[in-house]
Amino acid sequence: MQTPILKLGSYLIASLQAELTDTDLLQLQSNLVEQVGRFRASGVILDVTTLDVMDSFATRMLRNIAQAVELRGAAAVIVGIRPEVAFAMVRLGLDLRLSGVHTVLDLEEALALLDQRKKGPAGHG
Amino acid sequence: MNDDTEPADHRPLVQALGITEQEIARRKAFLQFDAEDAAALAGINGLAEKYAEPVIEAFYRHLLSFEETREFFQDPKRLKRVKNLQRAYFLDLTRGEYAQAYIEDRLKTGAIHERIGLPVKSYLGMYNFYLRAVADHLFAAYQDTPERALKAYQALLKLVFLGIGLSIDTYVQRREQLIRAQQDAIRELPTPVLQVRERLLVLPVIGALEPQRARQLTEQLLDSIRATRAKVAIMDITGVPLVDSKVAHHLLQTVSAARLMGAAVIMTGLSPQIAQALVAIGVDLSEVRTTVDLQSGLEEAEALLGYRLVHPGADGQAPS
Amino acid sequence: MAEAVSLPIQSDADIILARQQARALARALGFSTGDLALVATALSELARNIVEHAQRGEIILNQTRQGTRRGLAITARDGGPGIADIGLAMQDGYSTGKSLGLGLPGTKRLMDEFEITSRPGEGTWVKVTKWVR
Numbered sequence: 001m002q003t004p005i006l007k008l009g010s011y012l013i014a015s016l017q018a019e020l021t022d023t024d025l026l027q028l029q030s031n032l033v034e035q036v037g038r039f040r041a042s043g044v045i046l047d048v049t050t051l052d053v054m055d056s057f058a059t060r061m062l063r064n065i066a067q068a069v070e071l072r073g074a075a076a077v078i079v080g081i082r083p084e085v086a087f088a089m090v091r092l093g094l095d096l097r098l099s100g101v102h103t104v105l106d107l108e109e110a111l112a113l114l115d116q117r118k119k120g121p122a123g124h125g
Numbered sequence: 126m127n128d129d130t131e132p133a134d135h136r137p138l139v140q141a142l143g144i145t146e147q148e149i150a151r152r153k154a155f156l157q158f159d160a161e162d163a164a165a166l167a168g169i170n171g172l173a174e175k176y177a178e179p180v181i182e183a184f185y186r187h188l189l190s191f192e193e194t195r196e197f198f199q200d201p202k203r204l205k206r207v208k209n210l211q212r213a214y215f216l217d218l219t220r221g222e223y224a225q226a227y228i229e230d231r232l233k234t235g236a237i238h239e240r241i242g243l244p245v246k247s248y249l250g251m252y253n254f255y256l257r258a259v260a261d262h263l264f265a266a267y268q269d270t271p272e273r274a275l276k277a278y279q280a281l282l283k284l285v286f287l288g289i290g291l292s293i294d295t296y297v298q299r300r301e302q303l304i305r306a307q308q309d310a311i312r313e314l315p316t317p318v319l320q321v322r323e324r325l326l327v328l329p330v331i332g333a334l335e336p337q338r339a340r341q342l343t344e345q346l347l348d349s350i351r352a353t354r355a356k357v358a359i360m361d362i363t364g365v366p367l368v369d370s371k372v373a374h375h376l377l378q379t380v381s382a383a384r385l386m387g388a389a390v391i392m393t394g395l396s397p398q399i400a401q402a403l404v405a406i407g408v409d410l411s412e413v414r415t416t417v418d419l420q421s422g423l424e425e426a427e428a429l430l431g432y433r434l435v436h437p438g439a440d441g442q443a444p445s
Numbered sequence: 446m447a448e449a450v451s452l453p454i455q456s457d458a459d460i461i462l463a464r465q466q467a468r469a470l471a472r473a474l475g476f477s478t479g480d481l482a483l484v485a486t487a488l489s490e491l492a493r494n495i496v497e498h499a500q501r502g503e504i505i506l507n508q509t510r511q512g513t514r515r516g517l518a519i520t521a522r523d524g525g526p527g528i529a530d531i532g533l534a535m536q537d538g539y540s541t542g543k544s545l546g547l548g549l550p551g552t553k554r555l556m557d558e559f560e561i562t563s564r565p566g567e568g569t570w571v572k573v574t575k576w577v578r
Contacts, residue, residue, distance in 0.1 A: 019461045019465075021457045021458055021461070022457045023457075052468075052481075052482065052485065053464060053482065053485045053489055054486070055486055055489035055493065056490060056493070056548060057493050081386055082351075082482075083344070083348055083350070083351055083382070083386065083479075084347075084478050084479045084481070084482035084483075085482055086347065086382035086383075086386050087343060087379070087382040087479060087482065087483075088479075088483050088555065089382070089486075090378045090385070091378060091483065091486075091554050091555050092486060092490070092551035092552070092555060093551050093554075094551075095381045095382070095384065098385070103384070103385045103386070104386075104387035105351065105354055105386050105387040106354065108354075109354075109356075344479060
């Protein structure tokens with residue numbers, strides 16, 4: 001299942017659907033990295049609002065994606081972790097794995113964060 | 126409080142109130158009520174049987190002539206019941222024997238009057254009327270031997286005050302039961318979640334945090350962050366007496382979960398005891414923002430939110 | 446619904462199916478939203494362990510009772526290499542192969558009860574239970 005990627009100005013928004021396989025996630029990573037390069041995107045928003053479980057695998061993959069796009073010069077933001085998913089992740093210890101990655105409540109917050117970063121001095125984040 | 130049926134606790138009241146035989150002996154000693162007094166009262170038993178009816182009738186006429194006390198004895202069934210109790214009490218006073226059963230009856234009477242909501246002042250006023258009415262009859266009957274009347278009257282005073290003390294005990298016990306029930310009810314209340322500013326929540330946590338309430342708290346906090354798009358939440362635990370290690374870990378997990386949702390949690394009102402206990406448990410307080418009281422917590426929250434608004438693009442905004 | 450549901454686990458698609466089944470069963474049992482997430486996450490971790498270390502195995506879902514309590518028991522078993530040192534595996538941070546090393550101790554934290562049996566060459570058997578509260 002292809003994850004749809006939307007372009008919003010210089011940002012890319014990927015809305016992850018529940019039930020993504022390993023292959024789907026690897027494909028998403030590769031698509032995002034390619035598009036960040038092609039569009040010179042400065043930000044990548046990973047929307048996990050529809051995910052009702054985030055296990056260690058999904059967390060690792062998201063972190064990998066974040067790191068990969070950051071290597072290409074874009075900031076990564078994870079958006080929409082549900083309350084019960086957030087708590088389960090913390091119980092499992094997964095929040096530590098995401099400690100380098102921005103996590104915010106919703107798209108509006110993600111855009112505000114990315115806009116701020118653009119205005120600030122280069123290299124901050 | 127408005128039924129005059131027997132209390133649901135079927136233990137004898139002496140047990141429920143913890144009034145032991147030693148305690149009764151202590152009270153009698155304090156009032157200087159002894160065997161001589163008991164004998165003096167037994168000695169006027171015949172007289173008591175004669176003046177019982179007129180005294181009781183006068184007594185209830187008095188009660189019914191005042192609006193405040195009338196309302197408690199409106200119901201004819203209730204009135205009849207308490208009159209019978211009074212008559213029995215009346216004659217009990219001159220029985221000459223004042224042991225366990227006597228004490229239990231006094232407690233029951235007190236409990237019944239408390240249950241119908243009769244105020245203490247009225248209860249005491251009733252005793253007072255009764256004593257004066259008896260005094261009239263007693264001194265009239267022993268005109269020629271007033272010292273006998275006086276002896277009997279003093280014995281009666283002692284015994285009646287013993288009874289007053291026991292009745293008030295039942296009032297106090299019921300009040301204490303009520304207070305405990307209310308405290309239990311308060312403990313059950315969910316923590317309110319207050320939105321004090323845009324993007325700012327305050328949760329004043331009150332009472333002991335046991336696992337179920339802690340879970341409730343987590344749910345409320347995280348759901349509210351989502352619903353109000355809060356960026357900062359203040360959890361004030363000034364009103365929490367103790368926290369055990371499981372609950373402490375749970376609170377920290379809640380703070381981390383809030384962080385994943387893009388909200389910073391400030392814990393305020395940690396008493397020195399709780400702070401020390403948490404450190405002893407091995408909880409890492411460096412992971413959590415804490416301030417000494419709610420006021421400083423609010424100031425820090427405003428700095429977190431306001432700073433972001435005033436200096437867009439500067440580093441150090443609310444962590445994600 | 447007293448019978449056990451047995452689900453073969455061989456690929457990550459199976460993990461997704463197993464999660465869906467577990468979630469449906471847990472919801473039918475009356476678990477809260479929060480506990481549903483814990484159960485689904487635990488199942489995901491156990492199933493993934495099978496795929497990553499043993500390539501194939503099965504997950505068995507069971508309704509269970511204890512007095513007045515109702516619960517869901519998840520058994521994950523495989524014929525894989527087994528774990529040489531369970532004590533070590535149950536410490537946070539232990540890592541083999543591709544996993545983050547958070548699987549077992551973390552899974553234990555998510556559930557109410559946790560049992561494990563494993564020997565090198567004899568596969569692994571893990572059973573976790575969560576009670577409805």
